Amino acid sequence: MSATPPPLPPVVRAFVDAANAQDTAAWLRTFAPDGAVDDWGRVFTGYEALRGWSDAEFIGAHVTLDVTEVSAGPDEGDVTVLAQVGGDGFNGPSHFAFTVREGLIALMRITA
Template sequence: MPATTPLPPVVDAFLDAANAHDTDAWLRTFTPDGAVDDWGRVLSGHDAVRAWSDAEFIGARVTLDVTEVAAGPGDADVTVLAQVGGDGFNGPSHFTFTVQEGLISLVRITA
């Protein structure tokens, strides 16, 4: 994977769990009130994030092939460009991770 910025360990764990289709391990990467912003639709907390993932992410057998990594302004966020595959959306997407105290508080998915 070409990278300009090293990934925080929790982001590596997020990507590994998603590619392994391991929902429980994937959810453990989030803070208790962690959220997913899926192209403007925001889901907060483990129950809502799990329901979304079951229907549209891990449940759709997502694959994430990281092609680029960059730090956000002031290194507050890390953005991963990935080629998404699986039984749902297929194509490139940006995943911007906000990490707090070693866990993901927000992942924003955009074009």
């Protein structure tokens, strides 16, 4: 019997829910104003850059995220999510490492 993964921090749950709902505005609200996405070394910082990345490669590609594992990171506010990704772009398992500060995402890294 597998253990239940720890719960997602509320802002990470909102990130996943907004992505699955294809709701770009709600997805952007999960980020700090200077929040960033690191997509395999390509870094997009701030709302305008995040929207451009998402429109082309995330929500614009009809992403779906089915969270299968959650693990705490080394620092408080850090969490890594393993999700099965679907949509019109990459499909398969991927890790999303979140740095949460003051209730918002400061950084989301896609690692593997």
